[in-house]
Amino acid sequence: MSQNPHARPEPHVSDVNVLVVEEFRANGGRVGGMFEGGDLLLLTTVGARSGREHTAPLGYARVGDRLLVVASAGGSDRDPAWYHNLIAHPMVRVELGTEEFGAVAVPMEGEERDRLFTEIVERIPGYGDYQKGTDRMIPVVSLERHYVWGEVTNLADKLVEVHTWLRSQLSHVRSEAEAYLADRGTGTGRPTPLGLSLQLRQHCLAFCESLSFHHDGEEFMFPHMTERNPDLADVVERLKAEHRTVNRLRGELEGLLADLSTADPERFRADLARMTEEMEAHLDYEEAELFPTLAAIPFPPVAPA
Numbered sequence: 001m002s003q004n005p006h007a008r009p010e011p012h013v014s015d016v017n018v019l020v021v022e023e024f025r026a027n028g029g030r031v032g033g034m035f036e037g038g039d040l041l042l043l044t045t046v047g048a049r050s051g052r053e054h055t056a057p058l059g060y061a062r063v064g065d066r067l068l069v070v071a072s073a074g075g076s077d078r079d080p081a082w083y084h085n086l087i088a089h090p091m092v093r094v095e096l097g098t099e100e101f102g103a104v105a106v107p108m109e110g111e112e113r114d115r116l117f118t119e120i121v122e123r124i125p126g127y128g129d130y131q132k133g134t135d136r137m138i139p140v141v142s143l144e145r146h147y148v149w150g151e152v153t154n155l156a157d158k159l160v161e162v163h164t165w166l167r168s169q170l171s172h173v174r175s176e177a178e179a180y181l182a183d184r185g186t187g188t189g190r191p192t193p194l195g196l197s198l199q200l201r202q203h204c205l206a207f208c209e210s211l212s213f214h215h216d217g218e219e220f221m222f223p224h225m226t227e228r229n230p231d232l233a234d235v236v237e238r239l240k241a242e243h244r245t246v247n248r249l250r251g252e253l254e255g256l257l258a259d260l261s262t263a264d265p266e267r268f269r270a271d272l273a274r275m276t277e278e279m280e281a282h283l284d285y286e287e288a289e290l291f292p293t294l295a296a297i298p299f300p301p302v303a304p305a
């Protein structure tokens, strides 16, 4: 049988952090020693090169409704590994107190980054000393909680829930892109003729990553479905072909976002429109055809007695 793509090995924790992570989890997010009294969270990122999950304890600050971490690397001249990871894979996992949730990691830019960094330094002056000691601009990263999953009892409801989230993410990226382009049009925006914002890139890549993860899960499920209902064979073949089309569009979007300084915003807008068209048709067809079969399958799965 093929391997479930959702089954992942335990995230790696570097040796120096093992005890901190263990203590954090054993005490509902409270840690003593050098971290005593500080606000600490655990951030799990996916390795930019290794593709392996990695967990690191980090100090955090809340400014307004933003949850922020600072990529200070103890004042080093190089960005920490977790920062490189979240640029490559914006979907991250956060443990905060006793809560755990998925988030999109978005480095702040320009004046907003400077304003937030100043606010953080007022509370935690050490970050200001780190910035004075290096030429690198220390990144400030916002961890945007992406969704709170509801309670569902069968796979059809789960499918609709995930599709609703994917639709809303794509629509969010499109309106963000329109706002960005309008801003450029008025001449008050960014001075470069080409290029896209890092924030837009992170949101778009997070959507692409979630979409890919969802389709991998479906491809894993399809053989089980046709085994249960052989009449679905043709439907499943069409869905797989649509996955390939959407996958190609996803690859083009990711390629376009590889270099933000030269990415053509108008092409980005056109690619997003094409992706929306294909995605909506695919999601509608999938829901209409699979719903009756999926509604009879419990979710979360029931363990055999």
Ligand SMILES: [Fe+2]
Binding pocket: 215, 218, 239, 243, 282, 286
């Ligand atoms: Fe699908």
Ligand SMILES: [Fe+2]
Binding pocket: 159, 163, 214, 218, 283, 286
């Ligand atoms: Fe789907």
